[in-house]
Amino acid sequence: MKKPIVLFSIAITSILASCASQKSTQNSTNVETTTSEFTPQYYSEYTLTTDLSHLSSNEKDILKLMIKAADIMDDLFWQQTYGAKIDITDAVKGAELDYVKINYGPWDRLDNEKPFLQGVGPKPAGAMFYPLDMTAEEFETANLADGKSNYTLVKRNRDGKLYTIPYHVNYKNQLQNAAGYLVKASELAEDPGLKKYLQLRAAALLNDNFYASDLAWMDMKNSNLDIVIGPIETYEDQLFGYKASYSSYVLVKDVEWSNKLAKFVQYLPELQRNLPVDDKYKAEKPGTDSDLNAYDVIYYAGDCNAGGKTIAINLPNDEQVQLEKGTRRLQLKNAMQAKFDQILVPIANVMIDESQQKNIKFDAFFSNVMFHEVAHGLGIKNTVNGKGSVREALKETQSALEEGKADILGLYMVNQLLNKGELEGTQEDYFVTFLAGILRSVRFGASSAHGQANMICFNYFAENGAFEKTANGRYKVNVAKMEQAMNGLSELILTLQGNGDYEGVKSLMTTKGKISADLQKDLDKIKSENVPVDIKFKQGLEVLGLN
Template sequence: MRGQIKKFATVEISFDEKQLTMNEMQVIKYLVKAAQEIDKIFLLQVSPYNFELQQKLVAAKTAEDKVYAEYFSIQYGPWDRLEEEKLFIPWAEPEMKPLGANFYPADMKKEEFENWVKDHPEDKDAFLSPYTIIMREEGKLKAVPYSVAYKKYLEPASEYLKNAAKYADAESLKKFLLSRADAFLTNDYYQSDIDWMELDSKIEVTIGPYEVYEDRLLGYKAAFEAYVTLNLPGEAKKLERYKDLLPEMEKALPLPKDFQYKKRAMGSPIVVVNEIFTGGDARPAVQSIAFNLPNDEKVRELKGSKKVMLMNIMGSKFNKLLMPISELVLTEKLRKGVAFNCFFNHVLMHELAHAQGPGYVIGTDTTVSEALRDLHAPVEEGKADVIGMHNILYLMENDELPAKSKNNYLATLLAGMFRSFRFGATEAHAVGTIIQFNYLVEKGVILFNTKDGKYELDFSKADEAIISLAKEFLILEAEGNYDKAKEFVDRYGKLSDRELKTLKKLEGIPVDIRPVFMFINK
C-alpha cells in the first residue's frame, strides 16, 4: 500500500497572497469553504459507505489502518482507481465498486433502468437528467433531484457562495456566484452555466455538478467538483488567435458531406489559470490539467464552451512525469523532440476539440452522450485527442504553427500516451488513449524497436492515420450507434502484453501528482 501512495508525487500548491486585495482573499476563503462542502457530496456520490469508513480511518490507531486512511484520502473510497477499482481495504465493503457508484440502487442493472424509461416515458427527462439520483422506493424506481438528495451540503455551499459574492469586486463574478448559489437550491443550472461562461475576473471558479466519468453504468449522472483558481490573462491573450480559428478548424473536420449536424456556438473563451484549491471530483487520484465545460448541449449551442488550462498543474506533470517517461520509452532521437510547448498546445487543442463535431446524433434531438451512454466518455476523450492533433496539422498547413515542429508534437504525443495508460484500465482518458495507440500501431505509425525495447515513429504515415482515426471517431458520434461504438472500443481499447511489459519499466516514476494546498494547511 505504501508503494501505491508513492505513485503520487507530492506537489505543494501555493500563491502569493500579497498580490490579492483583502476582498479577494475573503472571496477565496468562502470559495474554499464551499468547495469543502462539494467534497462531502462527491464522497457520498462515490459510495453510501464512504462517510462511515472515513470516520473509522480517521480514528485509526494501527499503522496499517493509517496507511489505508492516507490512500483513502487519495482515492476517495476504498477502491483503487489505478487498479481497475480493486478493493484495497480488506474489511471495507462492497468488494466490487458498483458501476453506477452511488447514483443508482446498488442492485439496479442497466436493463432495469432502460425498461423503466421505456415503460414510463413521462419519467424520461428526470431519469436521464445529469442532476438526479435514482432511488428505489417500495420496489419502484424514482428520480430525486440533487437539490433534495444533497440538501444538507448544498444549503451551506449556497450560503458560502453568497458570502463570497459580497466581497466580489468583479460584477461577472458576483453574478455567477449568486446564480450558482441559487442553482444549488433549485437544481436548475442553465442560467448559472451561462454566467460562468461570461466570467471576467482575477478569481476564476468552477463549482457544481459537471463530469459524468464516475457513472460507469450509464454515463448520465454528473459528479460535483470545484476548482478555485487565479487567472493568468497574459497567457490567455497569446491563445486568442486559436479561438478565432475554431470555425475554420471545424470546417476542416474529415466528416462525409452528407453528415450535416447542428453547429455549436464558436464563442469559446480560453482561460489560463493557476490552481489554488480543488474539491470533489477534481481531487481523487489523477489530477486534471485542463477542462472544457459546461457539458449542457443547450448552453453550448448558445454560448459555446470554456477551456480552462491549469498551468501550474501542467508544468508539474510535464517535469515530474512526462519527461522521465520519455527517457524510458522513446528512442533517443525521438525523445529529443519532447517539449512543453507541444504538450501545452496539444492539451489546448484537445479541449477545443471537445466543442467540435456533432453534439447530437444526426437527424435527431438525442445528444451523443445519451446515445453512447457509458461509452461516450472514452470515445469523446479519444476523439478530442485525435481532433486536437488534426487541429495542429491544420494550423501548420495554414502557417499558424511552424510545420518544422510537427515531429516534436508527435513525439510529445507518444510520450503522453504512456503517461495516460497508467491512469487505470477503466479510466476514460486512458481507454481513449489506448484506442489511439493501437490504431496508430495498426496503421504503422507507431513502431517498436526490438533492439533497445523503445518506441519510434514513421512520420510519413502519421497525417493519413490521424485523419482516418479522426473520421472514425466523428462518425461514431454522429451516428450514435451504441453497438458500433462498443465494437470499436472492444477492438482497440486494451493494451497488448508488450505495452504492459513496457509499463513495468515505469514503476519508479510517479503515476501522477498529489497536490498539497498550502493555503488551507496554514
C-alpha cells in the same frame, strides 16, 4: 507481515454487467474486512500555490469563501462515490488512510478500480447513484420520468419500487451552506461578471437548473478569480453514464498566458470546416463566444481530485450552451507543469527513442492538452439520421468516444495551426510529445472513459504504423504515418458519432479499447523505474498564506 486487524463492514458488490442493454445485478452483503500488506502506487506531492500579491483584499477573502464552498463539494462526492466517508477514514490508518483519501474509497482509480483493502469487493458500477441491488433491466423497465437526469439519485422505497430524488433535495442542507458561501463571495466581488455568476451559481445549486449560471460563466471575461463548482462530469456513473458528480476547482488567472491563447478562438469555424470527414458530419457550427485562458489552480475538491488529476477544463457540458456560446477552455498551467516535469519527462526518458527525446517539450504538451479541450467543441452534437443527440444515441459509450474524439481532433487542430504558422515548433515535437502523453495516461488503466479513449488512439496508431518499437524496446514516431492515422481515426470517430452507431462504438472499444500484453510490459517497465503515476496536492488556506 503485520498482524491483520478488523477494520469495518462494507458492501461487497458483484457487478455481472454494466451495460444498459444487458441484465445486470448488484448484490450486497456485509463482511468483516482486514488490512493486508499492499503497495500503493507512487503519487508525487505538489504544492498548489501561486502569486497572490496582485489580488485585492476583497479578492483574497473571496478565495477563502470559494475554498469553503469547494470543501462541501468534496463531502458530497464522498457520499456519491462511496457513502459515509467517516466509515472508512476512521477505520484505517497510515499509508492505507492516505491512499483511501487519494482514491475516495478502497478502489485504486489508476489500477482499473481494483480494491486495495483485503475483503473489499468490486466497486459498484453505479457508485451510490442507484440502489446496490438494482438491475439495469429493472431501471429500464421502471421508465422513471427523470431517471436519466444528471441531477437525480435513484432509490428504492419500502415497497421495493424505484423512485428518484433530486440532488438539491437529497443534499439540501449542505448545498444551502455552499450556496451561502457563494452569495457572500458575490457581495465582495468587484468584477460584475464574477458577481453575477456567483449569485446565479448559488441559486443553481439549490434547484439543479444550471443553464443561467452556465451562460453567466461564459460571459465572465475579466475576473482574476474563478470557481468551477457543482455536479459536472458523469464518469463516476459507470453503469449508465447519466449521473453527475460534485466537483470544484478554485482558480487564479494567469493574465500573460491567457493573452497568448486568446487568438486561437477565431480559427474554430475554419477548423470545423476542414475536418477530415464528409460534410454532413461537420455541418454544425461551433460557438465563437468561446475563450481560452490559462490559470493557476489553487484548490481541487471532489471528483476532479480523485486519483488522476485534471489539468485542463472544457465546460459547460450542456449542449444547448455549447451551441449558443461554445465553451470555455481553462488550462491549469501549474498542475500541467507539475505533470510534465515529474511524470511525462521521466516516462519519455525510459520509453521514447533517444533520437526523439529532444522533441519532448512543455509547449507541445501544453498545446496538446489545450486543444484536446478545444476539440470537444468541434464535430457533431446531434446525429445525422434522427437518433437524437449523440449523447442519447451512444448511451454509456458516449463519454469514452467523446474523449477519443477530443484526443485525436486536438492533435488535428495542432497540426492545422502548425501549417498556418500559428504555433511554434515542429510536427515531430507535437507528435512525439503526444505519444509520450498517451503512455502517461494509459497507466491509469482502460476502465475509465479517458483510459479507453487513449487505448483506442494508441492501438489505431500502432495498426497504422504511426510508431515503431526499436530494437531496444523504445518507441519511435513516424511523422508521416501518424498524420495519416490521425486523419483516419478522426473520420472514423466523427462518423460513429454522427450515425449514433452504438454497436459500432461498442465494437471499437472491444477491439481497440484494451491494453495489450506487450504494452503492459512497457507500463510495468515504467513502474519499475519508480515514475509517479500522478500527483497529489498539498493545498489549502495555510499553503496560500490566507489562514
